[in-house]
Amino acid sequence: MKRNFCGSTPTSECTNVSNKRQKNQNTRMGQSESGYVASKDFETRSDACSGQRSAVPLAVVEEILLNLPAHQVVQVCRLVCHEWKELVDSAAHWRERCRTEGLQPYDASRPPEDWRLFYFLSKFRRNLLKNPRAEDGLQAWEIVQNGADRWVTERNRNEGDRWATERNRKLFPENTVTRCFVTYHSQCFKEQLIDLKKEGYSDAFMDQLRPRIKISDWYTPLSDYGSQYWLSVELLDQEKNPIRTYHPYKVFFQQGSDYPWCQITYVFRDYGPGVRFIRFTHGGMGWSGIRVTNSSVEICPAAERLRCTKPNLLKNPSAQDGLRGWKIVRSGGDCWVIGENWKPIPDSVTSCFVTSYGLCLKRQLIDLNKEGYSETFMDQVQPHIKISDWYGPRWDCGSEYQICVELLDQRKNPIKTFQPEKVILSFKSSEQWCEMSHVFKNYGPGVRFIRFTHGGNDTQFWAGHYGIRVTNSSVVIYPADERGTSRMGDCSRWR
Template identity: 65%
Template sequence: YPAKNQQPCSTAGFSSRIRTESCFLCQCSGLRSAVPLAVVEEILLNLPAHQVVRVCRLVCREWKELVDRAAHWRERCRREGIQPQDPSRAPDGWCQFYFLTKKRRNLLKNPRAEDKLQGWKIVQNGGDRWVAEENRNPFPDETVTKCFVTSYGLCLKQQLIDLKKEGYNEAFMDQLQPHIKISDWYAPRFDCGCQYEISVELLDRRKKPICTFQPEKVFFQQWNDEPWCEVSRITLTVQLFPYNQTKSRCYCLCICSALFQMTHVFKDYGPGVQFIRFTHGGVDTQYWAGWYGIRVTNSSVEICPAEER
């Protein structure tokens, strides 16, 4: 199993690492007959996981059996506070679950518009173009404060994820076939119709699609109010002036703003996946100048254990 955020190393660095691990292996071999297995297991639990797999497991048959036991990885997970999403459902393989969980992270750069459009390739930039701005309405996660906004011409942006550079080499992906979970949050304005679309492709080394998730485009009508989604209501005070400008009246305007989450999990996608191409965006269907189109934020692509649903 590759170490988290493992980077390619030079020949000299690789040789040095081999010498270090060989020396460690010799030391371990000298201990195997003198130390009870219960003590050995406790020592293994206090060593880095990747060293246990790469080195300690090779010392002897007894140590290999210790490392290969589900109990070893279950205990390691317990000590490090790693738990399945559903505690009542044990993972099929605790070792695989441990490494995938430790390495799990969002592979998309700048998913919350915190650095404006940095990290994204602009595929379509219609109307008044993409823009990053503060969220108009509260997001479920209070740390998400910004979003990307589309305009009256089609706006699409994209990221290409190189799995090898992210620490997931071809053998790892082919043999383990970990689940690939994508998530994207999008929201319309209540006063303007708009369209949302997304496409996520798993690509081979030549960047040819192996598997694609591309649901139908989502359309929102002007003055939309979706009863099946969670709706947040914000009351604003609007001051209206009559023609004579001598009196004013205050009205309460109830604005319904909906947040939607698009999710998908790739499973059993087959061998050869080396890249992931994530594309999303949309357009304002009223053709209004400015930024009245779909809003997107908090997008994610994660390599996760098979137990994730």
């Protein structure tokens, strides 16, 4: 006799229960993916489907459930019978689902109490800022300081509107963002206050797991006039008192330079218990102001999964082996030297390369074939190529930073180039580190080498080593459709 998937012989009572379940399915589908609601009436009647010995071992059922989408497991499979409900509700199921999908806490010594909640919050990570791209005017933003000319936009400037938005005049990376917020002349700041509990992150979850909090913001000057950009992000307690603050130095744009969109990122970690709110504030000023857009605040409960790639293709990226691996292109002033980091940098990098009063440039040439990336792979897959570089000034001297990364053909002729405007950091800037990053995509066939060149100098022409510092540089390759988050076990199919 044919058995139902619950593992028992069909009976009229079980059939009736199944029909009633079908009628109520639309109502149940409306429940949240992490809900625990099931009627007592259903649990009583479902015993009829599990009264006989199961024909399918529970271990097999568990394996089947682990290979189904999580939302179907919660909304459908959990309602089949009592045994399945117990499996879906068990911590073991969600712990194993997290393990197989590579979702693990950053700190293994603090495992989550609720693995199901951890799974869904990790899997469906989202931007907690509302209206980050100016698509809804200034909705959701609180104006903290409104300069003499206020925040305005090209679209409504002539109409006299107090607040509005503007279309991007400069192409945003990947052309994914089309609008931005604009300041003019005097200081303009706006902010959002994020209530973590209202966003689904309970007090217990934040205090026990202390997930990493990643912030990001994009900015660029409005025109070729000088301007400045400012950012502050605070983790607040229940009384809205700061527990931790990220407040990097102001970024000054010199007059007469055409700068691209720049990104600033930071990750809060090990901030302790008590975080209940996040306050995100940014803005700037200048003759024609600053533009900001695509801001984000994300809670990251799970550790980032390993990329399907070799490690960083640059040798000696953080000055741990002196200048080994680098070709010196320019060594002006008192030449390149190695220094210790005065301020910490992500990944606990402790040393850096330091420039002098004359221009200092250094370079590495990466042979992709020698690194294991065949011509066929590069031409057919055209994987994403992500470059990253960290730079920081001294507080007591102005400095200048520059970078150029080229994708080269077999004859070492450039196919694609990333060379943003020089970054000029003023005297008395904070000694915070800043990241410059870019992703090459859709660059076409023929890429065989990558040439990475960076450096700078000080702007005061002081003897010694008061110029820009660089470290933690990287060139990483990953398949485009994997978005850099594949587990290491999947690498073989790409190589």
